[in-house]
Amino acid sequence: MHSAHSAPRCGAKSKRSGARCNAPAVRGKRVCRMHGALAGAPRGDAHGRFKHGLYTCEKLASERAIAELLLVSRRGLQDLDHQPPGESH
Numbered sequence: 001m002h003s004a005h006s007a008p009r010c011g012a013k014s015k016r017s018g019a020r021c022n023a024p025a026v027r028g029k030r031v032c033r034m035h036g037a038l039a040g041a042p043r044g045d046a047h048g049r050f051k052h053g054l055y056t057c058e059k060l061a062s063e064r065a066i067a068e069l070l071l072v073s074r075r076g077l078q079d080l081d082h083q084p085p086g087e088s089h
Ligand SMILES: [Zn+2]
Pocket: 010, 011, 012, 021, 022, 023, 031, 032, 033, 034, 035
């Protein structure tokens, strides 16, 4: 277990003094949480508006694929209906 003091340091520099921030960097990032490591909305459960995962990108994409599949298969059935009678034995 790392202590906060053995962790990699934040590389952000102060605009005015030029001094390094030197706060412990967020794991996997080069800056501390004050300097943008956590920028952007959190994913999934950590997001304040995350309810149940019903509307995640993956889900919406699969629903789109299913809708397309239905559309294509309906078109296919229509094509069958348009075949002249007596030729589909
Ligand atoms: Zn920092």
